[in-house]
Amino acid sequence: MPVASIPASQPFLDTLAAGLAALGEQDADPLALPRVTVLLPTRRSCRALREALLRARAGRAALLPRIVPLGDLDEEDGPGLDTLALPSPLPALTRQLMLTRLILARGEDMTPAQATRLAVDLARLLDQAHTEEIDIAAIAALPVKEELAHHWQVTLDFLGLLIDVWPPLLQEWGAVDPALHRSLGLKAQAQAWRERPPAGRIIAAGSTGSIPAAADVLKVVADLPHGLVILPGLDTSLDDASWEALEDTHPQAALKRLLDRFGLTRAQVGSCEAFLPPLVPPTPLSPAQDARARLVTLALRPAATTEAWRHLGESGDTLCSCRCWPLTPPSHGRAFSWAWSACRWATPRAPWPSGVI
Incomplete structure (x- = not known):
């Protein structure tokens, strides 16, 4: 399964653009690059990739x-969605006004401004x-403590607008909520590619699959004969x-979660250069940059394994290059305290001056 990653130490879009530009220049066919479809998370990232190219x-x-925005697929710019029969998304302003009227119709002591915010x-x-593919009606079945039962019932009565009243209104309008429309489009696209794999190359880059429907598309892309998934900043240095x-x-x-869905381990994820080799290899990290990256990994260690901090100096790797890092002192006292503590943890046996940033 072709899955790669661009480390956080490299500029993501510039690295991707370098590989795509090399792909276009190394292929004798001038139409080789236009046949490639690149899926990015947002429209903004699509514009940025064009500039990077x-x-x-x-x-x-x-x-x-x-270049197609994965998170904003619609009938106009989605790859193939123009042939799919999807219900129309309800405009955001229309939905807000309809919900405001439903709230005011409950007869509670609430001003129009308050109802609009709600x-x-x-x-x-x-x-x-x-987005999370959760049925709101299932909220009513959640177990509630007795001391919260009254307040919870008040909340459920109010959420009845979304459970009992809102779905019939959408059916009358022949529309769906925007987020549901996006999920339906992504699922339909994933199914279409499963049944009829595209002939051109598909590259899905920069998405973490936090949206379940988008994760389905990434899984399909990884399974395509000419598919490639490029993850942003996968940390391969974190211990198992x-x-x-x-x-x-x-x-x-x-x-x-995305790798678990793929059935892959971090060791099975390659580098972007292995799939899209640039004309000029990326500059390797300097010792100070490498130490900085490792310190960030250590600082973000999950709480369950933070006891390993006390053993940092035992292997001889005390990250002493911290004292050479050109960092600007944070203006916020809390941020400065965090930076000081992280540096001190990285040099547990070193004299105090070596922990000064």
Whole structure:
């Protein structure tokens, strides 16, 4: 399964652009690069990749690959979604006004301004539930402590707007919530590629698969004959015990869930240069940069394995290059305290002056 990663120490889009530019220049077919489809998380990242490709080619004219936003697929710019029959997404302003009217119709002592703000929160809850593929109706079955039963019942009565009233309204309009429309589009695209794999090369880059439907698309891309998934900043230096103990809030947790979905280990993830070799190899990290990257990994170690901090100096690797790092002193006292503590943990047996940043 072709899965690669661009380390956090390298500029992601510039590294990807260098590999794509080399692919276009090394192939004798001038249409080789335009046949490549690159899926990126957002429209903003798509624009940034186009600019990075111009930099990689030193401003020379070129035929670019097809660059598509994975997180914002729709009928206009989605790869193949124009042939799929999907219900229309309800416009955001229309949805907010409809929810505001439903809230005011409950007859509670609430001003239109308060109802409008609450409608925004309800819309956000709807989008989050659709994104995580959670049925809001299942909330009513959650176990509740007795001392919270009354307050919980008040909350459930209010959420009845979303459980009992909102779905019939959407059916009357023949529309769905925007987040559900996105998930349906991603799932439909994944199914279409499973049944009819595209002839051109598909590269999905920069996504962590935090949206379940997007993770399905990434899995399909990795299984395609000419597919490639490029992960952003996978930490391969973190020890296995810490990797298995990652909490859901850890920056690497989404990548861990995605690799588990793929059935891969970190050792099976290659480098981007192995699949898209650039014309000029990337500059290796200096000793200070390498030490900095390792210190960040140590500082972000999950709580379950932080006891390993006390053993940092036993192997002889005390990360003494901390004293040479050109860092700007943080203006916030709390940030400075964190930086000081991290440096001190990295040099447990060194004299105090060596821990000064």
